[in-house]
Amino acid sequence: METLEAIRKRKSVRKYQQRPVEKEKLLKILEAARLAPSAKNLQPWHFVVVTDQKVREGIARGTIYARFIKDAPVLIVGCGDPRSKFYQIDVAIALQNLVLAATDLGLGTCWIGDFREEKVKRLLGIPDRLRVVALVTVGYEKEGLDISRKVLHTFRKRKPLEEMVHWERF
Numbered sequence: 001m002e003t004l005e006a007i008r009k010r011k012s013v014r015k016y017q018q019r020p021v022e023k024e025k026l027l028k029i030l031e032a033a034r035l036a037p038s039a040k041n042l043q044p045w046h047f048v049v050v051t052d053q054k055v056r057e058g059i060a061r062g063t064i065y066a067r068f069i070k071d072a073p074v075l076i077v078g079c080g081d082p083r084s085k086f087y088q089i090d091v092a093i094a095l096q097n098l099v100l101a102a103t104d105l106g107l108g109t110c111w112i113g114d115f116r117e118e119k120v121k122r123l124l125g126i127p128d129r130l131r132v133v134a135l136v137t138v139g140y141e142k143e144g145l146d147i148s149r150k151v152l153h154t155f156r157k158r159k160p161l162e163e164m165v166h167w168e169r170f
């Protein structure tokens with residue numbers, strides 16, 4: 001798949017099949033994250049790969065927009081080291097690399113910002129010195145009628161280029 005095709009095809013997937021994700025595919029998308037650029041090449045990131053159902057349920061509980069974490073076979077937890085000034089940007093770039101690689105391999109993903117950091121850290125044994133930047137669910141999309149899809153579709157609209165691009169000067 002061409003890069004542009006993967007960028008166009010990617011969408012937030014919130015309904016997943018129970019089918020597990022192959023280890024080779026997980027390693028490929030993690031490798032895509034590993035290759036991401038980072039400020040001063042500090043690579044200030046760690047990725048926790050969570051498949052355990054009970055743990056995913058624990059992370060999903062209490063959220064409003066991330067209940068589907070419990071149904072996604074894999075959850076990637078993106079952590080950053082705040083000693084690096086740009087850790088949030090770096091982790092985000094790495095996670096988006098992972099997301100696009102997953103799209104390329106036929107996997108669905110969804111970025112998640114709705115999580116309780118302290119709870120995630122406690123459940124996963126993430127050291128105090130690190131911050132949790134974002135989560136990404138990974139799995140095979142469950143196709144078919146999704147009632148929330150219609151509603152969610154409105155969130156997929158993009159502003160026109162003219163509204164955001166300023167040639168030469170703002």
Ligand SMILES: Cc1cc2nc3c(=O)[nH]c(=O)nc-3n(C[C@H](O)[C@H](O)[C@H](O)COP(=O)(O)O)c2cc1C
Nearest residue numbers: 010011012014065066110111112113114134155156
């Ligand atoms: C940083 C970030 C946090 C997000 N958090 C959530 C979330 O907690 N729950 C959710 O369902 N979607 C979440 N999303 C997905 C967005 O809602 C989605 O990307 C946006 O509506 C555009 O739709 P699309 O991804 O299908 O193109 C998040 C996206 C980003 C980039």
